[in-house]
Amino acid sequence: MVQATALPRNEVGIETVLGILKQRFGDRLQTGQSIREQHGHTTTWIVNQSPDAVVFPESTAEVSEIVKACAAHKVPVIPFGTGTSLEGHVNAPAGGISVDLSQMNQILTVNSEDLDCVIQPGVTREQLNTHLRDQGLFFPIDPGANASLGGMASTRASGTNAVRYGTMKDNVLALEVVMPDGEVIRTAQRAKKSSAGYDLTRLMIGSEGTLGLITEVTLKLQGIPEAISSARCSFPTVDAACRAVMMTIQFGIPVARIEMLDVQSVQAANAYSKLSLPETPLLLLEFHGSEAGVVEQAETFGSIAEDFGGVDFEATTSTEERNKLWQARHDMYWASLQLRPGASGISTDVCVPISRLAECVTAAQDKVAELGLMGPTVGHVGDGNFHTLLLIDMENHDEKAKADEFVGWLNDMAISMDGTCTGEHGIGQGKRPYLIKELGAATTYMKAIKAALDPDNIMNPGKIL
């Protein structure tokens, strides 16, 4: 396990706040060891740092009360959505109160005429899309997990549809936020665009709960396209697949999704999701548009793919086949873990300018081989973002050292290519050293903003900065 540094605890403050919250929230404040551990980090090799208690508010006013109590006694507040983050975002290195937002899971308003909706932060992406389906609408952002939308906003999440629809930063119109002093603000109105003052919406998105706690999200929605078709195509090498992607993007085909699986990932998907995909590097695509439009897009892609040695090109508009393929893609994290039972997963998350994609993926695979590691790779390749998932025996110190070496080497390489160490997972605890390598002096001003808004550093301390 990666030992995240523990921070000094304010024992007196924590005791006081526990007393206040116990009296106010009764059974909605939980302090059992098991529930506290569930609310620390559980998904990757970062060590679990449990909060002192978990509280389950049911309204913005209750969140404000909690934050005010914590602010008065300088006690950490750690927002919790579904706990699916990969970089230790929900850990409590200085103890404090985990604010579990799962009870704030109401879809408040769907403004179908305006293609937007207002939701509470605990609503999950699947819950929202199930609710929207009958109205012919959907919300496109889809990280692998069925995460909460508040958490997705906090980490600037994206997923397979980002190549066409953007990330959370592009799909949130406004936020309600409980600030570190407990005050409640709205960051924007519901207009589709605005030049009114500093963009606090975007400042909060990706701030990982360190500047405030999101209690309401106004999201842009999309109409379900008239036609959706999926396609898959196999390639002789990862390099060939990446080059086909680069050409597709440069050609301006408005693909909705374009995902790559390397050979090991295809094998994992076949085993886990009971598929029989050809075991070579694979691209999965989706096209959204009119009936004629999706046919045109698929044909144009098909001829690009051919130029790069693509074979077994198959397109389908069958909903069942499509769903099976994309469910398999969303299950890749779990499928890949099965390639080496008992191993722990360490997911990398670099994102580079697309002209460097083939070079970066190929170099990563060579490095994994050189180190003798196992690292199936999948990617949101249309955005230049890919995940090599190292499968590591945590009892083996040599392997762990090599994994550390790989992660550092890959992040450094992506940064040297004018890319980022994190395309969508966030900084959390795990990537803090790389943020400084990536953005240098800019982090000084991030710290100044943090200090101005949260002078006592109570909001999710030990993350990002």
Next chain:
Amino acid sequence: MVQATALPRNEVGIETVLGILKQRFGDRLQTGQSIREQHGHTTTWIVNQSPDAVVFPESTAEVSEIVKACAAHKVPVIPFGTGTSLEGHVNAPAGGISVDLSQMNQILTVNSEDLDCVIQPGVTREQLNTHLRDQGLFFPIDPGANASLGGMASTRASGTNAVRYGTMKDNVLALEVVMPDGEVIRTAQRAKKSSAGYDLTRLMIGSEGTLGLITEVTLKLQGIPEAISSARCSFPTVDAACRAVMMTIQFGIPVARIEMLDVQSVQAANAYSKLSLPETPLLLLEFHGSEAGVVEQAETFGSIAEDFGGVDFEATTSTEERNKLWQARHDMYWASLQLRPGASGISTDVCVPISRLAECVTAAQDKVAELGLMGPTVGHVGDGNFHTLLLIDMENHDEKAKADEFVGWLNDMAISMDGTCTGEHGIGQGKRPYLIKELGAATTYMKAIKAALDPDNIMNPGKIL
């Protein structure tokens, strides 16, 4: 003229900095009255507040030197692009140094494979698009004026293409910024997406030079579509035209542009641009896509328009006809001013959720009539954004009072409809009271950020907050 409040001047500091900069920059520091006035506000009825000097840096290092000198002596720094802003952004209410970035007008790199480019802030949008044309690329954001891209980033500008391509916030990948202490930062790398830390890129976009001075911009580019077609369609009423727009957006037609002109605006365009458009409310559209795609889009729009009484629907792919129509649209501000020679223009800029658009535009027109004013109206209606341009005789106190009444009334109405007082022009000096009405408590935290990054309030003081 609207009398913007003058702020206290730091005479000693200003004298000292003028001496330092004169020695360092020689003739590139100008203090003549005429050039100083040209670098204050000149476009609308807000009173001109000239800076004490104008300096013309040629590099980021020089900008950093200037800002460091001003920071050391607590002297205001006012960034200047092309001076086309409408809300007093370039005024110097406390005096200080106007930093004219017109000499920093180099296109540094075009990464055509990555669909991005890196430019200096003084590059104008027309200059960039002329440069890109041969490579089959374009930059879509197009405010009416041929503004500088640094200025467009600073005000979060948009224009006619925003309905499809978004605003400056959606089309900037990264910025280089000279911070208020003179340090130079980069806000992001060139990857298409990132979850690395606070989104300083978006914080700077729309901050109107109050948090730092943009010295380099990395922009997303678009491939010139395979096919472009334009269309126009006349409607019996503004309400009918707006309702056709609402249906078009809700139907998910990916229009690239959808602009409305009311009767007076059509008359103005006919006179100024020598056109012969039917003198009824008009929609101008543009479709981008494949040859088949643009035909399909135009047909779908055509049948929606018919349902709302649209007539004289004409589509064209002729470049010449298209350019003539869109040039007329871009010249609307000047054309409208000619409707009443000698009058001053006061452009409103509200933006509302699209479901409220017809109601808001109609109410605005009724109010203009009720007050006995003249206010031709055009709009980026696909985004719910429109401009009623009041044409006012500035010698007539009664008219001026009515204009003030209208502006306040319209901003209040838009805010009450969950909209904004500014879709794209920014707050500047003119809209400061409305920012507080619109975002309330959020402005407290904007002030905290401003104070943290610019404790001596030297960066464009008296704007936004």
